[in-house]
Each structure stands twice: as C-alpha cells, then as structure tokens.
Amino acid sequence: MRYVIIFALFGLLYGCAGEVDKPRVASQEVEQTFKWKLMTTWPKNYPGLGTAPETFAKLVERMSAGRLSVSVFGAGQLVPAFEVFDAVSQGTAEMGHGAAYYWTGKIKGAVFFTAVPFGLNAQEMNGWLHHGGGLELWRELYAPFNLIPFAGGNTGVQMAGWYNREINSMADIKGLKMRIPGIGGEVITRAGGTSVTMPGGDLYTSMQTGVIDATEWVGPYNDLAFGFHQVAKYYYYPGWHEPGAMLELVVNADAYASLPDDLKAIVEVAARAVNQDVLDEYTSRNNQALIDLVDQHGVELRKLPNEVLAELERLSAEVLDELAAENELTQRISASIKTFKENAMAYHAISEEAYYDARRVNK
Template sequence: MQRRLFLKNSLKTLGAGAAGVTAAPFVSTAKAQDTITWNMVTSWPQNFPALGTGASDFARRIEQMSGGRMRIRVHGAGELVPALEVFDAVSAGTAEMGHSASYYWRGKVAAAQFFTAVPFGMNTTETNAWLYHGGGQELWDEVYAAHNLKPFPVGNTGTQMAGWFKQEIDSLEDMQGLKLRLPGLAGEAMNRIGVTTVNMPGGEIFTSMQTGVLDAADWVGPYNDLAFGLHQVADYYYTSAWNEPSAILEGTVNLEAWQALPDDLKAVVSEAARASNLAMISEFAYRNAEALETLVDEHGVQLRTFPEDVMTALYQASQEVIAEQVDDDPESKRVYDSYVAFQKLVRPFSDVGEFAYLKAREAVGA
C-alpha cells in the first residue's frame, strides 16, 4: 500500500515537474520580451462598418496571433491625423501603421493607384491572384520602399457601385458639368467626359451632397452607402461597376519599424493581413446583399445602369488616362505592364469559368 502511494505521489510530482518544464519557456519568454505597442491611423471613422472595423480586425488578429506580444491602437480618421494624411504619417513614423486606400496618394506616388483599382480592370479574385502569385506584391513593396513604407492588402470591398446621382442619366450629355466625388484613375477619366471630380473623405460626402457642393458621389457599395445615409440625398443608384471592379484597402507599416521586428512577428503581421483581407471580402458579399435589399425595398432607391454612350466614353477616357500616366512615369509603366500581363493570363479562365456560369445561371433563372 505504501509503495503504491509512493509511486502515485512520485508520478504526480513528475507530472507537475514536466508541466513546469513545458510551460517555463513560454513564461520566461513573455517576461523577457517587452510588449510592442503601435499606433494605426486610418482614413475611416472609428468602427465604421467593414472599413473601420476591418482595421480593428487586423489589429485584433495581430494581437491574438502574437500571443499579446504586439498590440495595435487603432485611431479613426481625424483622431491623430486627417483621413487623407495616413500615407505621410506612417512614412514619417508619426504612427507605425496605417489603413487606407492607395489611390488617395496619386499626387505623391502615381503608381499607387494601380494598387487600389483600375477602371475596367481585374475583379477581386483576379486582383488577389496578381498580388499573391503574380508579382504584384513585390512591385508594391518596391514602389513603397522609396517612401519608407511596407504595404499589404488588408481588405477589399469587391465590385463597387458607380455612385449616387441626384438626377437620372439618360445620355452622355446628362453628365456634362456634374460635380462628382470620385478618386483615382476613374476620377480622371470622368473629368475627360465633362464631369468635374473631387476627392474627399467619406465622412464629408453626405453634407456635400445635401448642400449642393456635389451632384453625385461614389463611395463604396450598399453596406457602407446605407451606413452614411446617402439614399437620403440622392434617388438614383448606378450599378455600372466600371470604376472599381475590385478595390484593395491597404495596410501600411513604417519600413524602419517593420525592419526592426523579429522574423516571427513579421510573419504574424503578414498572415494577419492575409486573413483580414479575405475576411473582409466575405463580409462585403453578405452585407452588401442585405443592404441592397434594404435600400430598394424599404427606401425606394432607384437602381440604374449608365447608358451605352456613357460607358463607351468612360472606357475610352480610362484608356487615355492610363496610357498617359504610363508614358510619363516609368514606375507606373512597370506596375501596369505587370497588371495587364496578368489580366491577359487569367481572363480566359475567368470567361469560361465564373462569367460563363453567371450567364448560365441567369439564363435558367436559378
């Protein structure tokens, strides 16, 4: 009996000791390493649906995946820096991280526009394939390194709407003289067909539409547009998604801060970015469907598509704008050449795969 008790107690002691040996490295590591606390500045209102919450999701994933070794404090637009100064703030080290959209920086880095959206370009699946497998990320790294930044795709709004209009568009003539909020290459194309475009943070759109500063505005899609109440200031919602067939949201890290991270935490940030990117795509697919139903059924929003002459003019103008930029800026040419080559590579399968399926589904009424 005593022998059995002795063995039982010995095994308990051994088990406790073994557990202690197993746990010790984690305990000592946690004590030995200081928690890294970074600030993330964003172009979105704090916790704004999908965009603001996407930034918070990115921060949460980093903290969880690092076991608490990294903590990211997320700041909404205007809390530390204005919405459209994220690029400069992270580049200068005012904040270690940012969450925004690269086409806001076209005046600083012309090639940056291709890392948000290209008019009549690739869809979200194709764009992610270019970034992850087609050399897009490497080009993005190269472009941003000159500005002391390390970029990541951290979210994608998917196919965006063409925008809200106070008046119905029946022809190209109806576009003349309109004041429209629309950034990036698409905004430049709109200018070519007689529209006056401006770039402003999303939080200013409602008031600008309400007071007549704007006649029309692009924002994102049904989910975010409903959140801003844009259906209250315009009746016509255009679905002709030429401008942003895919819209990448970028996470940026100050390059010096990035280089100072140990390799395992670099991996944490990279994988958290990938997870947040894919999570946002799924969320938008769901939330946009819900919000569109609400806009149409409950608020009486009128869905429209641009007439053929408008779409033709926008395509031609887009090609002109892109060609001029590529001719004037070697960096833009390298990025766009890669983008176009990848689009040509993947389009045949996109056409016989997803596009063919969507047409078949529509034909049978499924």
C-alpha cells in the first residue's frame, strides 16, 4: 500500500532533513490509481441510456482527481450487449451499465429491478430501492454472481409503443407480432400475440418491412431518435409494461473491495447522482420530443382502451405471481414490491395523482 511508502519517506526525511509539517496519516493510499473498464448494453453515447455511463465516468474522474478513471465501451466494442453481465461477473471489466431484465434467463428475479407491468413508477421505484428495502434485495440477488448493483438511471413511464394496427379490443392483440421484452412480452404472448426480442438497432427495418406489427422502445426522446414515426401509423399510450424502467450500474465485487473507502463512496454517490440525472433528462427531453413528433411529424396518438388495459393487468398479475413462486427470494422480492405499491397507490391517490387533476382544474 502506497501509504507505507509515503510513511517511509517521511521517516527517511526526518532522518536526513529535519522537521517539516507533520504528515497526515489520513492521506494513506491517496496515491494509488485505478483504471477501470465499463461495458454497456447500449450503442456508445446513445441519448440518455448511453450518455449516463459517460456522465458517471466523468463525475468519478473529477471527484477522484483522476485516481479512478473509467473507460466506457458501447455494446459490441468489447463484448456483445447481452454478455455484459457475465463479463463484469468474471472481472473482464470492472463495471457494466444496462438493465437488470436483460438477465432474466440467468436470474429469475432480475426483472423486478427494472420494471414490472403495472408496478412502480420512477419516483416509487427510487423510494422502494433506497428507503424501502429494494436495494438490499437486489444485492442479495446479485451476490452469487460477484456483482454489486446500483440504480443507474430511470426513463420514467415508457410509452406503450408504435403500432401499424389499431388496438380497439383484445381481439386486435391476437396474432400481433410485437417487439416487447420481459414480462410485457410474456403477457402479449398469453393474450394471443407473438412477442419478439431484438436489439433497438433492428427495429426500424423490422417495422418497415412488416417483420413486426408493433414495437415498444422507450418514449418520445429516444423514439424520435430512431425515427419510428416514419414506419409506424400510431403511437400508443399509456405504457403499462415499464412504468419506471430502472437502469443498472453493476460493479464487480472484487474490484469494488479493492478500492479505498473514499473511492468506494465516490462510485456510490456518482451512481446516485447519475440515477437522478437520467430521469431529469428524460423528464425534460420527452416533453419537447413529443411536441416535435405531434406537431412536426403529424404522429397520431392513440390511447389503449380500458378494456384492453384491464385484461393486460390481469394477465400481468398472473405472470408475476408465477414468477414470485419461483423461489424463496423471488417471493420476498415480490412481496416487498407488492406492499410498497399498495401503500404508494394509497398515498399517491391523494398526492401526485390528485395534484395532476387539480392542476388541470381550469383547463
């Protein structure tokens, strides 16, 4: 450890040059530097999703005065998007940025830490994770993989997606080929549709050629960037499948353990700041992007009928209950979210929701 060397230096110096200002032992290890790799599941610098880890790296670099430098790699630059989890687990990179539900095939409960249909919105998800026991459960879930997860951004409520078929009843979901991952995809399948998973970059062409009839992606800010309005007839709301999609920063546990405490804190607090920054950015950019889509590109907004939402909610609860029954841990995670959601719904009915209504009282 470097502080030993510094301490030795002072010892030697006292011996050969007499008194100087007294050394501060608190400065131990401040000299050691770390160079980390951070792999992401997003195209390098993709708006919001891809810029979040870049922001994280900049904050860490500045706060640590360069003692911890983090190089960010986009999907495919070192490993393909869906291999980020394994790469960080094995220590090929010290960090990863993505979304927990990409690892559903490997870890049954992972999806709970991105978003579940009709679950928590962004504000509630942050409340549950940081003051409701959520983060502790997430860490328990990832511990066997030598990974420590942090909340790494939130997109807010996502849109229901782009459709080339009007949805007037559940009959219109039958035979629908839709790109929709996670539990939302399973729900569409149970409703008689076909859910497809494919990377964002393939969606435009797949919509254009009719390989798929519909796709969800994120919301106006990201959707406008992909140009879906050029290849889809309708833009549906409300999003029901990802009401507050949480991104994740994962850190290899050995790499984290090797950091002195100040750098550990810097990683933790930078993650927390970036987590908020992403939501702030989406909250701001989505507004303007929606105006552009509707006013400049003539996008037609459509609301999913309540009859359809009701059935999707019923199917979602069914799928979530099966998932909860997988093992003891998924059961605890599910129970924790359910209780938090029930209580949040009761309070938000008289706070956030009631306020949204009140604000429109003279409109």
